[in-house]
Amino acid sequence: MTAFLLHLLRHGAPALPGRLMGRTDCPATAEGIAACIKQVEGLSFDRLISSDLVRCADAARAIGAATIDPRWRELDFGEWDGVAASEVDAAAIGAFWDDPDANPPPGGERWSSLVERVGEAIRELAPVDTLVVTHGGAMRAALLDLCGFQQKDLWAFDLPYAALLTLKIWPGERPTAQIVGLS
Numbered sequence: 001m002t003a004f005l006l007h008l009l010r011h012g013a014p015a016l017p018g019r020l021m022g023r024t025d026c027p028a029t030a031e032g033i034a035a036c037i038k039q040v041e042g043l044s045f046d047r048l049i050s051s052d053l054v055r056c057a058d059a060a061r062a063i064g065a066a067t068i069d070p071r072w073r074e075l076d077f078g079e080w081d082g083v084a085a086s087e088v089d090a091a092a093i094g095a096f097w098d099d100p101d102a103n104p105p106p107g108g109e110r111w112s113s114l115v116e117r118v119g120e121a122i123r124e125l126a127p128v129d130t131l132v133v134t135h136g137g138a139m140r141a142a143l144l145d146l147c148g149f150q151q152k153d154l155w156a157f158d159l160p161y162a163a164l165l166t167l168k169i170w171p172g173e174r175p176t177a178q179i180v181g182l183s
Contacts, residue, residue: 005129006122006167006177007045008139011055012036013161018084021055022077022108028055033062035162036133039183046128051135060133071121074135075100078108100151111151114138119145127171139165146177157182
């Protein structure tokens, strides 16, 4: 099968910065949406997909007509969702960052569940150049699923708000990818 490009765009800066934003549906700032639009200027894609959370969906609508897919949501932080990381027990959040699958947030989602749902969304993509407006955690989950990185190595990727990660995907039962750009 022919390879295609998958562009993953992290949403712009949220109106409530400094919080663990999983399912919390907080909009991006106007500046954050503008940064997303600027990031994709001149980018060629055939399909636009977005997480259903407003901080992604608003940016996607500003870019073009998007299909909404909730599988591209951020990790659900459970009881920590919407809370500043500094307000969470230091030992508990440290254990989470060290091994988010073994130590998920109370009432939250396991890392492996995020990787599974993002991987499912990837395997169902049509083999056309695609832009997905999503979240930092979902972008890291895609890297693990497609490139085989170890979970601990994913934190080395700097994915600030409005970051654009481009992967070349070779479709198949178990797709593979190569990173071709990160800005």
